Amino acid sequence: MSKSVSVLTQYFGFDSFREGQEGVIDAVISGRDALAVMPTGAGKSLCFQLPALILDGVTIVVSPLISLMRDQVQSLVTEGIPAAYINSSLTQGQVAKVIRNAAEGKYKLIYVAPERLLTRSIYELVQCIDISFLAVDEAHCISQWGQDFRPSYLDIPRFIESLLKRPVVAAFTATATPRVRKDISDALILHNPFTIITGFDRPNLYFEVRKPSKKYPALLSYLNTTNGNGIIYCSTRKEVERVTERLRQDKISAVRYHAGLTDYERATAQDDFLYDRVRVIVATNAFGMGIDKSNVRFVIHYNMPQNIESYYQEAGRAGRDGLESYCILFFNYSDIITANFLIDKSENKEEIKRNRQLLDKIKQYCETTTCLRSYILNYFGEKHTGNCDNCSNCITSKTNQKTDITEDAQKVLSCIVRVTNAGSPANIQTIKNIVKGVKDDYLILSELHKLPTFGVMRGAESVYLDKIFAELAAGGYIEYSEIIPPEVILTQSARNVLFGNTKVFIIDENA
Numbered sequence: 001m002s003k004s005v006s007v008l009t010q011y012f013g014f015d016s017f018r019e020g021q022e023g024v025i026d027a028v029i030s031g032r033d034a035l036a037v038m039p040t041g042a043g044k045s046l047c048f049q050l051p052a053l054i055l056d057g058v059t060i061v062v063s064p065l066i067s068l069m070r071d072q073v074q075s076l077v078t079e080g081i082p083a084a085y086i087n088s089s090l091t092q093g094q095v096a097k098v099i100r101n102a103a104e105g106k107y108k109l110i111y112v113a114p115e116r117l118l119t120r121s122i123y124e125l126v127q128c129i130d131i132s133f134l135a136v137d138e139a140h141c142i143s144q145w146g147q148d149f150r151p152s153y154l155d156i157p158r159f160i161e162s163l164l165k166r167p168v169v170a171a172f173t174a175t176a177t178p179r180v181r182k183d184i185s186d187a188l189i190l191h192n193p194f195t196i197i198t199g200f201d202r203p204n205l206y207f208e209v210r211k212p213s214k215k216y217p218a219l220l221s222y223l224n225t226t227n228g229n230g231i232i233y234c235s236t237r238k239e240v241e242r243v244t245e246r247l248r249q250d251k252i253s254a255v256r257y258h259a260g261l262t263d264y265e266r267a268t269a270q271d272d273f274l275y276d277r278v279r280v281i282v283a284t285n286a287f288g289m290g291i292d293k294s295n296v297r298f299v300i301h302y303n304m305p306q307n308i309e310s311y312y313q314e315a316g317r318a319g320r321d322g323l324e325s326y327c328i329l330f331f332n333y334s335d336i337i338t339a340n341f342l343i344d345k346s347e348n349k350e351e352i353k354r355n356r357q358l359l360d361k362i363k364q365y366c367e368t369t370t371c372l373r374s375y376i377l378n379y380f381g382e383k384h385t386g387n388c389d390n391c392s393n394c395i396t397s398k399t400n401q402k403t404d405i406t407e408d409a410q411k412v413l414s415c416i417v418r419v420t421n422a423g424s425p426a427n428i429q430t431i432k433n434i435v436k437g438v439k440d441d442y443l444i445l446s447e448l449h450k451l452p453t454f455g456v457m458r459g460a461e462s463v464y465l466d467k468i469f470a471e472l473a474a475g476g477y478i479e480y481s482e483i484i485p486p487e488v489i490l491t492q493s494a495r496n497v498l499f500g501n502t503k504v505f506i507i508d509e510n511a
């Protein structure tokens with residue numbers, strides 16, 4: 001039995017490696033740098049924890065989150081592996097103690113927060129220990145193209161330079177487009193790294209985009225008709241508060257989690273969820289990195305996330321145990337407004353531009369009628385042929401016939417534009433009468449019957465026109481004003497339909 005397999009069973013209690021682990025571990029042990037892109041839950045931690053036990057000297061792990069370090073160190077120590085961490089949760093006295101112990105050779109692994117790397121205490125530490133291996137966890141934090149850019153990650157190369165002897169360096173991440181991958185290996189100056197990218201596909205996850213006209217009732221009905229625990233992501237703290245409150249009123253056991261809470265409140269909420277004391281955690285994207293809960297049955301995005309990277313990472317927290325799980329994104333047009341608002345908060349023009357490009361891709365995900373899984377996998381540079389049979393688009397296209405109504409939708413939209421430009425209120429009834437060519441007193445009085453769109457859909461049934469309006473609203477191409485009777489307002493994305501860049505379908509449901 002090879003050394004790494006015996007360590008695997010002896011210390012970690014596993015019988016065999018998972019896909020990708022052995023290659024990375026062998027590379028590191030033999031002194032070669034590595035870049036491992038493996039999905040959440042694939043077992044990346046083992047790829048640095050196990051070599052740490054085999055290599056002489058100490059392994060330094062750079063990790064972005066205090067909770068993540070604490071959890072990993074706790075479980076290592078429980079397994080009899082000497083490990084410690086240095087981050088802002090420790091007092092100066094505690095840091096000094098860790099450094100004393102380290103100098104005496106008491107640890108195999110030391111987790112360090114990136115902000116600490118260039119501090120005096122770490123400088124003193126590295127003078128007296130032999131660092132054989134530097135593992136950079138959540139390495140996408142080094143790229144501005146990742147969703148969790150951490151400027152302090154850029155200190156890592158300087159830290160490496162400051163060492164007397166360059167250790168083996170390995171980077172680990174779950175989420176990396178080709179661009180982020182390149183950023184990681186450039187920024188860390190990896191030497192001819194052994195690179196492994198294991199499949200991103202998570203076949204047990206079902207993907208769905210829903211466009212409910214009212215989100216909360218849709219959420220409640222989902223929760224009332226399914227079992228299991230799950231995460232509900234919202235894009236703002238306010239929304240987290242609102243949704244949690246309403247769920248509690250509706251007798252769903254829920255806790256909230258966002259950066260506006262105290263450390264204690266967050267830790268309690270997280271534990272309540274991890275140990276199944278509540279069914280649902282409603283959270284902003286502050287929740288989840290490094291969370292290792294295997295039986296999350298659903299991840300619902302109550303708002304459209306900011307980009308595909310965040311979406312796949314957050315949704316990927318469902319079903320780590322390999323059982324069937326659900327990733328559902330609730331989308332409506334106002335999500336785009338919120339997302340843009342969040343993006344515009346930045347002062348950095350470049351960043352705004354970048355984030356808008358990323359936003360476009362997630363918008364397309366919400367609007368596409370093709371296989372959702374293949375959309376995501378293709379985004380990450382992995383070929384997938386589509387027809388996964390486990391996403392809402394594949395299921396819909398299988399069971400229903402779709403009819404392309406783009407041309408009629410264009411007629412309706414351009415009619416709305418013309419009525420609005422003529423200074424008249426674009427009520428549904430007015431629009432319907434114009435396109436149908438029905439000359440009522442109002443049209444004659446306001447001379448709307450002279451518009452070129454008058455009668456372009458002569459003979460169309462009212463029910464059919466209702467379907468077009470519903471589809472346009474669901475697709476976020478139109479909105480209704482608050483006044484009664486409501487006026488129809490075109491949104492930005494209506495242009496995509498008007499100019500033929502986006503098709504509109506209605507689904508003929510099979511009985």
Ligand code: ADP
Binds near residue numbers: 021041044046
């Ligand atoms: P990642 O960091 O890639 O998201 P983790 O390192 O947190 O994943 O591991 C996810 C889970 O998989 C953990 O519970 C871990 O104990 C388990 N695991 C890792 N490697 C193996 C293995 N070879 N066999 C069985 N379980 C494993």
Ligand code: MG
Binds near residue numbers: 044
């Ligand atoms: Mg991890």
